[in-house]
Amino acid sequence: MIDDLSGLTRTELEAQVRFWREQSLLLGMDFGQVRQQLREQGSELEIMRAQLISYAEDLNREYQLERQRTQEVESLLVATVGALANSIEARDPYTRGHTDRVARIALAMCARLGWDEKEMQVARMGSLLHDIGKIGVPDAILRKPGRLDTEEYALMKKHPEIGAQILHGISALSPAIPWVIAHHERWDGRGYPHGLAGEEIPQAGRILAIADSFDAMTSRRAYRTQVALDEAAAEVRACAGTQFDPHMADLFQEIFADGIVAAVLDLDQRWHLHAI
Amino acid sequence: MTKKILIADDSEALRTLLHATLRDPRYEIIQASGGVQALALREMHKPDLVILDETIPGIGGVEVCRMIKRSPASSNTPVILMTQNEAAGQSLVQEAGADVHITKPFSPLGLLGTVERLLSSKGD
Numbered sequence: 001m002i003d004d005l006s007g008l009t010r011t012e013l014e015a016q017v018r019f020w021r022e023q024s025l026l027l028g029m030d031f032g033q034v035r036q037q038l039r040e041q042g043s044e045l046e047i048m049r050a051q052l053i054s055y056a057e058d059l060n061r062e063y064q065l066e067r068q069r070t071q072e073v074e075s076l077l078v079a080t081v082g083a084l085a086n087s088i089e090a091r092d093p094y095t096r097g098h099t100d101r102v103a104r105i106a107l108a109m110c111a112r113l114g115w116d117e118k119e120m121q122v123a124r125m126g127s128l129l130h131d132i133g134k135i136g137v138p139d140a141i142l143r144k145p146g147r148l149d150t151e152e153y154a155l156m157k158k159h160p161e162i163g164a165q166i167l168h169g170i171s172a173l174s175p176a177i178p179w180v181i182a183h184h185e186r187w188d189g190r191g192y193p194h195g196l197a198g199e200e201i202p203q204a205g206r207i208l209a210i211a212d213s214f215d216a217m218t219s220r221r222a223y224r225t226q227v228a229l230d231e232a233a234a235e236v237r238a239c240a241g242t243q244f245d246p247h248m249a250d251l252f253q254e255i256f257a258d259g260i261v262a263a264v265l266d267l268d269q270r271w272h273l274h275a276i
Numbered sequence: 277m278t279k280k281i282l283i284a285d286d287s288e289a290l291r292t293l294l295h296a297t298l299r300d301p302r303y304e305i306i307q308a309s310g311g312v313q314a315l316a317l318r319e320m321h322k323p324d325l326v327i328l329d330e331t332i333p334g335i336g337g338v339e340v341c342r343m344i345k346r347s348p349a350s351s352n353t354p355v356i357l358m359t360q361n362e363a364a365g366q367s368l369v370q371e372a373g374a375d376v377h378i379t380k381p382f383s384p385l386g387l388l389g390t391v392e393r394l395l396s397s398k399g400d
Contacts, residue, residue, distance in 0.1 A: 047360075048289050050381040055293075058385045 077125075077172050085128040092134060092142045098215055103127035104264040105211035109248070112255050123204070126179025130208055133163025133180065157192050160184055178202035183209055188242050198245075206245035210236055210252050213243070214261075229262060279395050282306045282323035284314035284340065285358070286332050294327065297384045298391060311335030318344060323353065325394055330359040330368060341372035354394040358382065 005013065085099045106127040110120060134142060137159055141152045148156060163180040167173045182196070182205020189197030191209075217232035233256045240249035255261055281303050285291050291307050298305055306321050308314035311334040318326065326344060328337040335343075341357055344350045357374035359365030369377040376390055 044287055044289075047287070047380055048293075051290065051293060054381040055384050058383055062385065 073172075081125050081128050081173070084132055088131050088134050091139065098219060099128055099131060101215045101265055102130065102208070102211045105214060105252075105261055106207050108255050108260050108264050109207050109211065109251055112251055112260075122175045123179070123207075125173060126176035126204055127208060127211065129163065129167065129173065129176050130180050130183045130212065131159065131163070132166055133159035133161065135166070136162035157184070161193050178204040179208055181205070183212055185209065186243050187245050191243075201245070203248075206248045210244050210248055213239075214252070226262070229256075229265075233261075278302060278304045279325065280304045280306060280321050280323040281391065282308065282314065282317055282321065282326045284308040284311065284327070284332050284337065285329040286310060287329075290329075294387075297387060303391075308332075311337070311340045314340050315343065318350065318353075322350070325354050325356070325391060327356045327358065327391075328374075330357060330365070338368050338372040341374050345373040354397075356387075356390065356394070 005016070008016070089096050089099060103124060107120065107123055110123045115123065137156055141148060141155055144152065160181050160183065164177050167177050167180060179202075181193070182202045185191035185194065185196045185201040185205050186209070187198060187201070187206070189195050191201075196205075214232050214236055217235055218228050233253065236244060236249055236252055240246040252261075279302060281298060283291055283294050283298075283305060284307075285294065286309050288309070291309070295305050295307065306317050306323060308317050309332070311332050313334075314326075314328065314332065315335065317323075326341075328341055330337040332340070337357055341355050344353060344355055354375040355372075356376045356378055357365070357369050357372055358378045358380055359368060360380055362379045365377050365379055375394060378387065378390070
């Protein structure tokens with residue numbers, strides 16, 4: 001670049017002018033191109049922004065729908081479990097109300113153990129369905145007023161396994177299987193169907209065995225008086241370490257002493273299963 | 277059987293978004309950034325569905341669509357044409373013979389539904 005133009009010939013000056021004219025034209029074109037590119041990039045950004053908002057809206061809509069569907073499936077599950085539980089009671093007049101009371105006692109024990117909501121849901125399902133296998137036991141045995149003979153008793157003892165088989169095919173209900181299969185196992189290993197002993201028995205089975213037996217004992221009486229409840233609780237204590245898990249039997253005694261067992265069995269107080 | 281979907285859009289960001297939206301073990305996604313490349317990939321892969329942006333460089337989306345529909349080998353292949361403008365898009369779609377018209381920004385769930393419908397109505 002030449003700063004001092006005074007010494008230049010006319011031809012040299014004209015060359016300088018031509019050079020700078022071309023140079024500024026090129027600069028102008030480049031500048032135009034850059035502006036055009038920026039405009040295009042801006043409009044692409046605008047399109048992408050609109051597109052992302054559309055994605056967010058769809059995602060939100062789908063999320064709301066999914067939540068609604070989940071709630072529907074959950075209430076359907078609760079209704080199904082209730083209907084299945086009722087179907088047993090409808091066939092077996094001796095156990096009317098039994099399932100419901102066992103579930104209330106078992107859930108009170110689980111609550112004392114500090115179980116979370118998910119574990120409580122499974123516990124609710126398991127305790128309501130624990131006798132579901134009785135669907136496979138003939139009416140003549142289920143409704144027989146007197147003692148069952150050996151053969152009849154053998155058939156009756158199949159109900160935990162039948163129940164487990166029924167639930168096995170339903171993925172939403174299968175977490176309840178330990179409750180169903182193990183509620184007639186005994187701490188000393190003399191229970192059924194597998195003769196498991198001690199902590200080999202799923203905890204669900206050890207809890208349910210106590211709730212189930214306690215209610216069976218109190219149901220033998222015409223009225224569920226406090227005396228009847230006290231006697232049944234004493235029997236649970238007496239059978240700790242033989243029929244029942246001693247820790248779970250202690251836990252039961254705790255909530256019994258606190259009056260929780262009597263409270264959950266008192267239907268007038270309108271304890272709801274889901275509120276326990 | 278895996279279905280092949282050919283996507284042609286010059287915006288890499290939008291192709292990535294489309295690819296993420298349509299990701300499915302049942303689909304194989306092929307991407308093109310321009311019209312010439314789209315036609316070459318169609319020849320090579322014989323896709324079951326083509327999604328074309330109207331403004332791809334080289335041969336434009338409308339022309340690519342017309343060529344796909346005109347060729348006996350691919351005249352039955354469903355084509356989705358994406359345009360910027362709803363009203364202008366309609367006439368372009370008619371002109372190009374596309375099966376479905378989608379305006380940008382599109383609803384991703386709407387697009388998934390359309391893709392599903394077009395691929396299942398092919399009858400296999």
